[in-house]
Amino acid sequence: MALQTVFTxxxxxxxxxxxxxxxxxxxxxxxxxxxxxxxxxxxxxxSRITAHAPRAVALALDANPAQVYVALMRYALIDxxxxxxxxxxxxxxxxxxxxVAGCAGYAFFWSSEExxxxx
Numbered sequence: 478m479a480l481q482t483v484f485t486x487x488x489x490x491x492x493x494x495x496x497x498x499x500x501x502x503x504x505x506x507x508x509x510x511x512x513x514x515x516x517x518x519x520x521x522x523x524s525r526i527t528a529h530a531p532r533a534v535a536l537a538l539d540a541n542p543a544q545v546y547v548a549l550m551r552y553a554l555i556d557x558x559x560x561x562x563x564x565x566x567x568x569x570x571x572x573x574x575x576x577v578a579g580c581a582g583y584a585f586f587w588s589s590e591e592x593x594x595x596x
Contacts, residue, residue, distance in 0.1 A: 480575040481546045487582030517543035542574040
C-alpha cells in the first residue's frame with residue numbers, strides 16, 4: 478500500500494503541474510485514465526492475453542504499473558488469489574514504479590513551484 482501511495486502521489490504531482498498550466502487537461506484526463514485501465518487487466522484476466530501475445534507485448538502489459546499494483550492488492554485481499562503464487566517480478570516492479578514516479582513527479586512539480594498561484 479505504501480508503494481502504491483508513493484506512485485500515486487508522484488502521478489498526482491505531475492498531473493497537477495500540467496493541470497495548472499493547461500486547464501482543459503481536466504477534460505482529457507478521464508479518457509486517459511479509462512484507456513489506461515482497459516489495457517491493465519482491471520476488467521478482465523490479463524494472463525489470457527499475455528499467454529498468446531508476442532513476448533514484447535506480454536512484457537509491456539506485465540510491466541504496466543496499474544497491473545502491478547492491482548496484482549499486489551488482489552494477492553493481499555482476495556483469498557482465491559492468495560492461494561496461488563504472486564509472480565516474482567511484481568515486487569521489484571512495484572518498487573521501481575514507486576521510486577520513479579515519486580521522484581520524477583516531485584521533481585517535475587517542484588521545478589515550477591514559483592509559478593503556482595500567479596495569474
